[in-house]
Amino acid sequence: MLRTHTCGELRLADVNKQVTLAGWVQRQRDKGSVLWIDLRDRYGITQLIFEEGKTDAALFSVARGAGREYVLQVEGTVVERLSKNDKIATGEVEVKVSKLTILNTAKLPPFTIEDETDGGDDLRMKYRYLDLRRNPVREKLQLRxxxxxxxxxxxxxxxxxxxxxxxxxxxxxxxxxxxxxxxxIHHGEFYALPQSPQTFKQLLMVSGFDRYYQIVKCFRDEDLRADRQPEFTQIDCEMAFITQEDILNTFEGLVRHLFKNVKGIELPSVPRMFYDDAMKLYGSDKPDTRFDMKFVEITELTKGKNFPVFESAELVVGINAKGCSEYTRKQIDELTEYVKRPQVGAKGLVYLQYRTDGTLKSSVDKFYTPEELKAWAVKFNAQPGDLILLLAGESYTTRKQLNELRLLMGEKLGLRDKSKFSALWVIDFPLLEWNEETKRYHAMHHPFTSPKIEDLHLLDTDPGKVRANAYDMVINGTEVGGGSIRIHDRPTQQLMFNHLGFTEEEAKKQFGFLMDAFEFGAPPHGGIAFGFDRLCSIFGGVDSIRDFIAFPKNNAGKDVMIDSPSPISDEQLKELALTVKK
Amino acid sequence: MLRTHTCGELRLADVNKQVTLAGWVQRQRDKGSVLWIDLRDRYGITQLIFEEGKTDAALFSVARGAGREYVLQVEGTVVERLSKNDKIATGEVEVKVSKLTILNTAKLPPFTIEDETDGGDDLRMKYRYLDLRRNPVREKLQLRxxxxxxxxxxxxxxxxxxxxxxxxxxxxxxxxxxxxxxxxIHHGEFYALPQSPQTFKQLLMVSGFDRYYQIVKCFRDEDLRADRQPEFTQIDCEMAFITQEDILNTFEGLVRHLFKNVKGIELPSVPRMFYDDAMKLYGSDKPDTRFDMKFVEITELTKGKNFPVFESAELVVGINAKGCSEYTRKQIDELTEYVKRPQVGAKGLVYLQYRTDGTLKSSVDKFYTPEELKAWAVKFNAQPGDLILLLAGESYTTRKQLNELRLLMGEKLGLRDKSKFSALWVIDFPLLEWNEETKRYHAMHHPFTSPKIEDLHLLDTDPGKVRANAYDMVINGTEVGGGSIRIHDRPTQQLMFNHLGFTEEEAKKQFGFLMDAFEFGAPPHGGIAFGFDRLCSIFGGVDSIRDFIAFPKNNAGKDVMIDSPSPISDEQLKELALTVKK
Structure with missing residues (x-):
């Protein structure tokens, strides 16, 4: 090795040792007669010292010429520092350098290699290998x-x-x-990259492997949007001879193991919530349960009082923002503006302030008596100091809108602390969901998910009501994993394909091998896949997944560092028997 | 879980326990009044017993109807077996079944699910999920x-x-x-799948990651031949601030760790051999060192005796096949036929039998005196009982041919035992190799490999003589891994690209990002990649890598199970702006 120690290793106990270090110049401090260099590697920073009169003059001069990000190898003696630095682990010592080799020079980096850099996103993506030198970025990959x-x-x-x-x-x-x-070799034929190893892991269950996992790259050629990557990584798992209960227990175990061993956090056992309840109480199938603020429905209480918005509403539903009763007109206007944004889509916001002086003030005072408003407050279990925020309209849409408002209020009240973690199983998802675009039902999870037997009779009459043996794990309002108990017999799988609009021929062509496999002794099985990039970002307390990926693509699906995708040669196209239409 | 125990778990100590097992019917033995079923899962086989009069009649009847590969769940009591089976771990007990559920039926498999199956290659590939049920196949993936x-x-x-x-x-x-x-999204532009993560791992070194690894899929669209897969897996590693010595030690450590922890074998420390010596002594850069039989050159001894073949030969070289002196004419003819095959390509074979009675017999007796032949024998350090086999011709070609003969003789003499392991580092590979087809030098390892500084002066005058800081690990005559110390500065990298026939523009377009990176403080670094499929096959003592891959492709690059590659829809082609030329 070109070093005896790393730059994060030396301590007071090492004083007087002869050591060799190698690393990058983080910074220089030049006091004329004394020169310090902070030498950095993946493990830390060690201070080097060069002193006029004590250090060889030629060496001193070479050291002074070593700019930022030069790669150095130094030999020297560990000495105790006069002014210690308790911010770094090696802060009690420095190395008095007796020999210095410049292993490589460095041009001035296009942005500073510091925890807080001056480089913009595009520049850092282009020089990703330099961005990866910065502690916050490197630490994310180490966490991963x-x-x-x-x-x-x-x-x-x-x-x-x-x-x-x-x-x-x-x-x-x-x-x-x-x-x-x-x-x-086979012109006109194509392989595809897997969106998930779904069918293969099911085949492994048919093969008797019984417990499979893989941390695996998957690919989706979707329209790009912020923080979605064309290639992503899954923790992909499948088990046979199990019930849903076994899967939930096993993977709750995984998540708690990770919290304990990666973050030192003892996560309590993970509660379970029916999909229907999640929608009713949070307007979301991935509620952020770091805070309560459950939905309260007061539809009945609002009827017959000639307030047209509530009168015509299928649902009047609200949340109690505790401690917000004294919000100003301006603050409440801002909330109203928020829910009226196209992304949220509500028509308006009704509020009821339960003032700290015990009085009630509402935007609908002229339709409801103080007693009637009091009844609302009671229903919300509100106390003086609380602010009730109400939305009204078609049930599903209104709940979705209120979910957005709830998350905003959680944010405002500091209830969405990234260092706090709340995990939840959402279970009993619907099997199918209606797609307005294609005018047919799609599989909510995927076509291999088993329906609940007790709901099977609804498949023809009310398909949207059929529940699936499907479950998601949600942490802090983000779906981190999802799975299901699978279909494991041919007739049910065929039935499912029928309901998804496949002809028998199409189903056979695409998934014949799986249905065949089900006829040769397929065991009951099920599984789950976790989004690994996302899981890492949650553990890291960061919203974006990008920095948890060593070489991510930008929002246009481009790797701007290597310039990919890019044109290929005519010869390559010819070999593939392809032409590009301009 | 649908079971309390696996089928490999029950022992005498479990007698009288109530257990639930789940698995596949391996076989039935029906003695009329007693029926046994061997129930199989990934962990083993447990015998179930059903007895007329003791077992419920309906249950007995259902059990009798459970054919091969049916999936059963059974409850029952563990009892001691009357006639024990010491071939299986559960052979001292059986389960007296009190309840049986058929979890799934099975059609008759297209081949038998036994260690020795009656299924041909094609059938087993098509029904790979059934082939994976067989112990020898499953065990290979467990080894992996x-x-x-x-x-x-x-x-x-x-x-x-x-x-x-x-x-x-x-x-x-x-x-x-x-x-x-x-x-x-970017019509006419393409991504490529990596042949290796080479440039990325080098960038990680530039980033300071210092020690990187990944077990990673790589892809090569090569012309297919037996036992080559379009997608394969590498153990890919890179280190910074190291010398070649550090890499050899670290990865010798890996291989010895694997032998110890996977096979329980203490591999001795791995010897090193120069590439030049390997070629000279074995005619191969991946010699099988499980056996000695090194090449001996006797060119000088053969000259001037009017034997035309040797007279005109640049090299006369042979091996000593110990104990083969009494080979019959027929056996020697077979060896001659072997070396004359087009795959080997020799013109003929000269032999010298050092008979057990001390006499010498040779195919060139009329050109050489017994004393001259004796001198050959001495050079070979031959003893009575030995057979010397000689080839002659142009040095490089002749050595290659003799390598084939050496391997054949090793095989014949039982010296290539798959349960024995001999590892070797071959070092100091040439930097470049001449390609007759393209009429230019190609990088022998890859363009990022550093030349030996002491040979750099030969780059213009005698490029083929420049040695590289490159090394291969060879086990049992197979290259299992290879790597090099990399170039880490722009001028040398540019020089290398020049010598490989890249214009400056091409080099910049393809690898500009890497050369740029070298200017921002790249540390000395190097690495290695092991072919993981191959390494597994060697550990498994099997020649083919195919069974160490869960879902391999056939020799035409096809997955016949899922029928891939296959045509895609016109809509897909249109979205990609591609047309296929018929």
Missing amino acids: HKMAQQTRAYLDGQEFIEVETPVLIKSTPEGARDFVVPSR | HKMAQQTRAYLDGQEFIEVETPVLIKSTPEGARDFVVPSR
């Missing part, structure tokens, strides 16, 4: 590494077998758009 | 799992960080052919 190792440690301990499934598979029409890979 | 876990355990212990590099990257002209992925 730890998450991956701990995930494997837990699953290995539970007798899961890691199996690699293929990346060059077959394009299927269901789900998002596939990336495809033209075959050079 | 263990190899992966132990690889990570070792590298984690050495402070390597696992970093995922992108799969959608950029097509580069160097190396094998890329698989490409058309962009739907």
Whole structure:
């Protein structure tokens, strides 16, 4: 090795040792007769000292010429520092350098390699290899590494077998758009990159592998939007001979193991909530349960008083923002503006202030008596100091809108602390959801999800009401994982494809191999997949997933560092028998 | 769980326990009044017993109807077996079944699910999920799992960080052919799938990650041949601030860790051999060192005796096949036929039998005196009982041919035992190799490999003689891994590209990002990549890598199970702005 120690290693106990370090020049402080260099590597920073009269003059001069980000190898003696720095682990010592080799020079970086940099997003993406030198970015990838190792440690301990499934598979029409890979040997034919290893992991269950996992790259050629990547990573798992209960317990175990071993947090056992309740109480299938502020419905209490908005509403529903009764007119106007934004889409906001002096003030005072408003407050279990915020309209839409408002109020009240964690299982998702665009039902999870047997009779009459053996894990209002108990017999799978609008022929062409497999002794099975990039970002307390990916693509799906995608040669196109239409 | 125990778990100590098992019917033995079923899962086999008069009649009848590969759940009592089976771990007990549920039926499999199956290759590929049920296949994937876990355990212990590099990257002209992925958003532009994460891992070194690894899928669109897969897996590693010595030690450590922890074998420390010596002594850069049989050159001894073949030969070289002196004429003819095959390409074979009676017999007796032949034998250090086999011709070609013969003789003499392991580092590979087809030098390892500084002066005058800081690990005559110390400065990298025939513009377009990175403080670095599929197959003592891959493609690059590659829809092509030329 070109070093005896790392730059994060030396302590007082090492004083007088001869050491060799290697790393990058973080900064220089030049006091004329004394020169200090902070030498940085992945493990930390160690201060080097060069003193006029004590350090060889030629060496001193070379050291002074070593600019930011130069790569140095130094030999020297560990000495105790006069003025210690308790902010870094090596802050009690410095190295008196007796030999210095410049391993490489460096041009001035296009942005500062500091925790807070002056580089904009585009520049940092182009020079990603420099951005990765910054502590906050490097630490995110180190966290990811730890998450991956701990995930494997837990699953290995539970007798899961890691199996690699293929990346060059077959394009299927269901789900998002596939990336495809033209075959050079079979012209006109294409492989597809997997959106998930779903069918393969099910086949492994048919094979008897019984407990499978893989931390695996998946691909979706979706229209890009902020913080979505064309390639992403899943913790992909499947188990056989289990019930839903076993899956929930096993993967609650995984998440608690990760919190304990990566963050040192003892997560309490993960509560479960029916999808219907989540929608009713939070207007979301991924409620942020770091805070309460559940929905309260007061539709009945508002009827017959000639307030047209409530009179015509299918649902009047609200939240209690505790401690906000003294919001100013301006503050409440801002909330109204917020819910009226196109992204939220409400027509307006009704408020009821339960003032600290015990009086009630509402935007609908002229329609309701103080007694009637008091009854609302009671229903909300409100206290003086509370602010009730109400939306009205069609049930589903109104709940969705109120969810946005609830999240905003949670934010304002500081209830969405990124260092706090609240996990939740949402269970009993609907099997199907109506798609207005295609005018047919789509699988809410995927076509391999089993319906609840007791709901099967609704499949023809009221398909939207059929519940699935499907579950999501939600942490802090973000879906981090989802799965289901799968169909494991051919007739049910065929029935499912029928209801999703597949002809029998299409189903056979696309998924015949899976249905065939179900006829050769398929065990009951189910599984889950966690979005690994997202899970890491939540553990890191950061909204964006981008910095948890070493070399991410930008919002146009481009890697601007390597300039990809890019044109290929005519020869390549010819070999693939392809022409590009301009 | 649908079971209390696995099918590999029950022992005498469990007798009288009430248990629930789930698994597949391996076989039935029906003695009329007694019926046994072997129930199988991933963990083993447990015998179930049903007895007329003792077992409920309806249950007995259902059990009798449960054919091969049916999926059963049974409840019952563990009892001691009358006739024990010491071939299986559960062989001392059986389960007296009191309840049986058929979890799924099974059609008759197209081949038998036994260690030795009657299914041909094609059938087993089509029904891969059934082939995976067979013990020998399942065990190979379990071995692979263990190899992966132990690889990570070792590298984690050495402070390597696992970093995922992108799969959608950029097509580069160097190396094998890329698989490409058309962009739907940027028409006419393509991503490429990585042949290796080479440039990314080097960028991670520039970033200061210092020790990187990844068990990662790589892709090569090469012309297919037996036992080559378009997608394969590498253990990919890179280190900074190291010398070649550090890399060799670290990864010798990995391989010895794997042998110890996966196979319980203490591998001795791995010897090192110069490439030049390997070629001279074995005619191969990946010699099988499980056996000696080194080449001996006797060119000088053969000259001037009017044997035309030797007279005109640049090199006369042979091996000593110990104990083969009494080979019959027929056996020697077979060896001659072997070396004359087009795949080997020799013109003929000269032999010298050092008979057990001390006499010498040779195919060139009329050109050489017994004394001259004796001198050959001395050079070979031959003893009575030995057979010397000689080839002659142009040095490089002749050595290659003799390598084939050496391997054949090793095989014949039982010296290539798959349960024995011999590892070797081959070092100091040439930097460049001449390609007759393109009439230019190609990088022998890859364009990022550093030349030996002491050979740099030969780059213009005798490029083929420049040695590289490049090394391969060879086990049992197979290259399992290779790597190099990399170039880490722009001028040398540019020089290298020049010598590989890149224009400056091409080099910049393809690898500008890497050369840019080298200007911002790149540390000395190097690395290695192991072929994980191959490494597993060697550990498994099997020649083919295919069964160490869960879902392999066939020799035409097809997955016949899912029928991939396959045509995509016109709509997909249109979205990608592509047309297929028929």
